[in-house]
Amino acid sequence: MNAMIPAFDPHAVLVAPWTENLSLFGWIAAMGFAVTSACGLVGNYLMLRRMALMGDAVSHSVLPGLVAAFLVTSSRGTLPMFAGALAAGVFTTIAIESIHKLTRVKQDAAIGITFSTLFAIGVVMTSLYAAQVDLDADCVLYGEIAFVPLEPMVSVGGVVLGPVPFVRMAAVLLMVGLLIVAFYKELLVSAFDPGLARSLGTNPTLMHYGLMAALSVVVVSAFESVGAILVVAMLILPGATASLLSTRLSRVHLLSLVHAAISSWLGVTLGVWLDCSIAAAMVVAGALLFALVWIVSPSEGLIARWRRRRRAVLPSALSDDSNPVPEAK
Amino acid sequence: MSDPYAPLEIHDLTVAYHKKPVLWGVDLVIEPGRLIGIVGPNGAGKSTLIKACMGLLPLQSGWVKFFGESFHKMARRVGYVPQRESVDWDFPVNVMDVVLMGRYGRLGVLRRPSKADRSVARACLEKVHLLPYANRQIANLSGGQQQRVFLARALAQEADIYFMDEPFAGVDAATEAAIIAVLRELRDMGKTLLVVHHDLPTARQYFDDLLLLNMNVVAFGKTADVFTAELLQKTYGGRLTILSEVAQALGAHGASR
Amino acid sequence: MSRTASRALLILLLAAATSPVEAAGVREFVSSDWSTQIVRFFTLQDASVRFALIGSVLLGLSCGLLGSFIVVRKMALMGDALSHAVLPGVAIGFLWNMTKDPLAILIGATIAGLLGTFLVSAISRTTRLKEDAALGLVLATFFAIGICLVTMIQRLPTGNKSGLDKFLFGQAAALSAEDITLMAIVTSIAVVMVVAFYKELLASSFDPGFSRSIGLPTRWIHHGLMLLLTASVVIALQAVGVVLVSAMLITPASAAYLLTDRLHRLVVMAAAFGVGAGMAGAFLSFVGPSLPTGPLMVIGASALFSAAFLFGPRHGVVARWLLRRRGAARTQRENTLKSMFHVMEATQFRTEGVTLHDLAIRRRETIDDAQRLGRDLVRHGLATLSGDALYFTPSGRKRAGEIVRNHRLWELYLTQSANIAADHVHEDAEKIEHILGESVVRDLERRLGYATFDPHGRAIPSARTIHGGDARREGGNGSGK
Structure with a gap:
């Protein structure tokens, strides 16, 4: 059992990844940041719309879309991948809606049924066509972010941009960021009050499907690195942590990026030390950050709550008040 | 009803949601054999009062006694009609199943409803004119019929004191008349009924006593004595703004943010 | 329910107990052809097949049984969170003595699952985060912790053969005799508990407020259900x-x-x-041994759901579509009857029949359409066709009168009671006329003081004339709309 937790070697864990092994772990950390921040930004809107579990659903159901795209085009190009994911994402949304609307099955059950079915089909397809698809079952679940630096490098005009998955993810992050800057108002209003959004000339349905499309693209770009389930944590954890510290959306976005940066650095460190899946370690690191904030946050933290409770608000406030409670007649 | 104790006695009851008081220092003693309406504006704590009496909400302070005992000892003598929207009417049960739930409090653990329980349930359905619908799934009922199913379930409890949370909400006139007839019949049998009610004009016709409530008891007494412009103004109008402002401040102070 | 379930359970337990423990892996049968494999599967010759099948049956039984309650309690995604949250517990249970000791894994996983559900409620109670976000957060975080542990274990010299990876997608063939025993115990407890506390589960699932008011310990029922649920998730893990x-x-x-x-x-x-789904999954993964069992079972269950979704007799999509179509066909027939009535009304009911020509003009359609509509009436015994004229049968005559009456009564009601202008009521009445029941009609007639003319001045057929079958005496003065 002691063999499981390796000795903590400060040089190997804290220094080496960022010096002699930078060409390896630098890309891993960068990929981790790109994935977590892109997911976090999209996830903030999912949480605002109380659709956090749509993230869970879409992340599972892109698998058959991905596999089908690989099989049809027999390539692992970016475009077929995005097309497959978009198709799967839209199909999931429609399937959940129609089960929920056409029968008395409730929405949560409809979500569970739809994504588990699609995911099961995807897993069976990967097993059946293992040779063509090049995705093994473990990769589907938690990805292989450690393989990112081994992918072919993309370079434009002699400048090395990075391995293919990272460049793709960075482009998606950039796109998500630009979309949020461009449509900040519209996204905020349609998440907060669809009726008001419509009266202001924004189409909430369009926004909804746009968000689902962005979700599908983000999830599928992250898929090979972090898998179908860890991505759910990356959608929720940055925003959840940030929203314990601020209530303003713009600030929540910025704090999510901070969370993404810290958790990818800490994740690499943790993964190197414990020699375990780095993607999972990033999620654990992100969860540790969440736990820390949950405890110490000045507004919503457990300590703050405990203190407030100890101050015994009700009686003291009552006695402070000069108007006593009116007597019953 | 030879009880030496009042069916319901409430002393200094305070209930708060998220630190924000909803009911403040409520004192009440209810006589047996009365049909009592609880009226007040939205958010006055009407539902909260009856839920708190039955221990469904934690009390900040005070106590509630039924026939001189705690609710838990007397639970069998207390009947309850929750708001219709509080349940999922797509739930896979039929009318008879729901009414039989009224008997569950009397059945011990591991015991199934007996033939006698079923005949009580049938009699209760008969009373609310729903016997022909006994085998119907509850989603296939109108709003008024659903409300009467809940009433039949409460009747099946064969309790001595009843709490009813807006039994007239969203029902048609015929159902309303049928329900009030049943309530009066119960009252004449010596039962005590506390009914949360929304509509002031009918409140005056329906109830023996009125409890005007807005965070605390504004007035409680015979309908004729209490249904006055002045007291209603007190309940619905300005007098309590100070109280609610303080409550607001407390909520802001105590709640997270 | 209890009797059949427990009898099935007994048979399964006997089968499990009498089977000699052989170390035969499913993979050994791969080489043989399909038909022998199918025979082998269903004759239960091999211990591993027996175990796989019995295990699938047991897990299907306990999951279906307890799943019912989470579906009706609208906690479906709690099940999802719970099942992911058990993974670190599985790994820690394994670490206990570095074997796949079913009991240690059960205990570890149950604790992890309960901790997960506790954290979900703690987060949604103490922060602004909504329950769905809390569910997703806990689900994925626990899963990540589990993955960390599993990848760490697999790095160990003994961990390589741990078979922990089977816990991710399931392999029913990996079930051992001890696994089966534990599954049987947990399933029996689940069955016994559900049967014993069915009444309490029913009441607290339907109406928690009322249940608490009659003194049922709803919180304990909830915790008990979660505990059973966790245990049944855990025993299902290896296969699913x-x-x-x-x-x-x-x-x-x-x-x-x-x-x-x-x-x-x-x-x-x-x-x-x-x-059913469990057996189907076990069977399919037996004939295609490279396939994990879990996804196949889920596809089996989804196939059942799709069948219910499409072909369910009452809530199925096809049934409801047929119902709507049947309704539409009836509405069309009734409209044809109404048109015939209007044609006859225009001639003060002096003619007995209605020619297809008049009907077509009245309905602004072609003769062919009128003929098709007429044939439809004939098929349903509402009219007879002789030459090119349609004649009411008694039942057709009655229904036509009813529809016209309903239409005109409703128009009158809208104009009188709802103060809607006379030229605005026709569209509404076109729909209502087909669905008004007799008791509502009586009520309307009473409220309208048994009026005889509609807002357009046309006669309203009365009950007497409809059933008497003689409309000639009414003699409407309007041209009919």
Whole structure:
């Protein structure tokens, strides 16, 4: 059992990844940041719309879309991948809606049924066509972010941009960021009050499907690195942590990026030390950050709550008040 | 009803949601054999009062006694009609199943409803004119019929004191008349009924006593004595703004943010 | 329910007990052809097949049974969170003495699952985060912790053969005799508890507020259910896997939810569907041994759900579509009858029949259409066709009178009671006329003081004339609309 937790070697864990092994772990950390921040930004809107579990659903159901795209085009190009994911994402949304609307099955059950079915089909397809698809079952679940630096490098005009998955993810992050800057108002209003959004000339349905499309693209770009389930944590954890510290959306976005940066650095460190899946370690690191904030946050933290409770608000406030409670007649 | 104790006695009851008081220092003693309406504006704590009496909400302070005992000892003598929207009417049960739930409090653990329980349930359905619908799934009922199913379930409890949370909400006139007839019949049998009610004009016709409530008891007494412009103004109008402002401040102070 | 379930259980237990423990892996049969494999599977010659099948049946039974309650309690995604949250517990249970000791894994996983559900409620209670976000957060975080542990264990010299990876997607063939024993125990407890506390589960699932008011310990019932749920998720893990076990909870129960309106039937059906899906998955993974069992079971359950979704007799999509179509066809027939009535009314009911020509003009359609509509009436015994004229049968005459009466009564009601202008009421009445029942009509007639003319001045057929069958005496003065 002691063999499981390796000795903590400060040089190997804290220094080496960022010096002699930078060409390896630098890309891993960068990929981790790109994935977590892109997911976090999209996830903030999912949480605002109380659709956090749509993230869970879409992340599972892109698998058959991905596999089908690989099989049809027999390539692992970016475009077929995005097309497959978009198709799967839209199909999931429609399937959940129609089960929920056409029968008395409730929405949560409809979500569970739809994504588990699609995911099961995807897993069976990967097993059946293992040779063509090049995705093994473990990769589907938690990805292989450690393989990112081994992918072919993309370079434009002699400048090395990075391995293919990272460049793709960075482009998606950039796109998500630009979309949020461009449509900040519209996204905020349609998440907060669809009726008001419509009266202001924004189409909430369009926004909804746009968000689902962005979700599908983000999830599928992250898929090979972090898998179908860890991505759910990356959608929720940055925003959840940030929203314990601020209530303003713009600030929540910025704090999510901070969370993404810290958790990818800490994740690499943790993964190197414990020699375990780095993607999972990033999620654990992100969860540790969440736990820390949950405890110490000045507004919503457990300590703050405990203190407030100890101050015994009700009686003291009552006695402070000069108007006593009116007597019953 | 030879009880030496009042069916319901409430002393200094305070209930708060998220630190924000909803009911403040409520004192009440209810006589047996009365049909009592609880009226007040939205958010006055009407539902909260009856839920708190039955221990469904934690009390900040005070106590509630039924026939001189705690609710838990007397639970069998207390009947309850929750708001219709509080349940999922797509739930896979039929009318008879729901009414039989009224008997569950009397059945011990591991015991199934007996033939006698079923005949009580049938009699209760008969009373609310729903016997022909006994085998119907509850989603296939109108709003008024659903409300009467809940009433039949409460009747099946064969309790001595009843709490009813807006039994007239969203029902048609015929159902309303049928329900009030049943309530009066119960009252004449010596039962005590506390009914949360929304509509002031009918409140005056329906109830023996009125409890005007807005965070605390504004007035409680015979309908004729209490249904006055002045007291209603007190309940619905300005007098309590100070109280609610303080409550607001407390909520802001105590709640997270 | 209890008797059949427990009898089935007994048979399974006997089968499990009498089977000699052989170390035969499923993979040994791969080389043989399909038909021999199928024979081998169903004759239960081999211990591993026996174990796989019995295990699938047991897990299908317990998941279906308990899944029913999470579906009707609208906690479906709690099942999902729970099933992912058990993974670190599985790893820690394994670490206990570095073997796949079923009991240690059960204990570890149950603790992890309960901790996960506790954290979900703690987060949604103490922060602004909504329950769905809390669920997703806990689900994925626990899963990540589990993955960290599993990858660490697999790095160990002994960990390589741990078979922990089988916990992700499930491999029914990996079930051992001890696994089966534990599954049988947990399933029996689940069955006994559900049967014993059915009444309490029913009441607290339907109406928690009322249940508490009659003194049922709803909180303990909830915790007990969560405990049973966790245990049944854990025993299902090896065969279905962490990722998809929630589907075995939700999908069979949702399929049953579409087929029945009573909870006890739902529970039995869901258990049966779970067993069916489990057996199908075990069988398919037997004939295709490279396939994990879990996804196949889930696809089996989803197939059952799809069948219920499409072909369920009452809530199915096809049934409802047929119902709507039948309704539309009836509406069309009634409109044809109404048109015939209007044609006859225009001639003061002096003619007996209506020619297809007049009908076509009246309905602004072609003769061919009128003929088609007429034939439809004939098929349903509402009219007879002789030459090119249609004649009412008595039942057709009656229905035509009723429809016209309903239409005109409703127009009158709208204009008189709802103060809607006379030229605005026709469209509404076109719809209402087909669905007004006799008792509502009586009520309308009473409220309208048995009026004889509609807002356009046309006669309203009365009950007497409709049933008497002689409309000539009414003699409407309007041209009919």
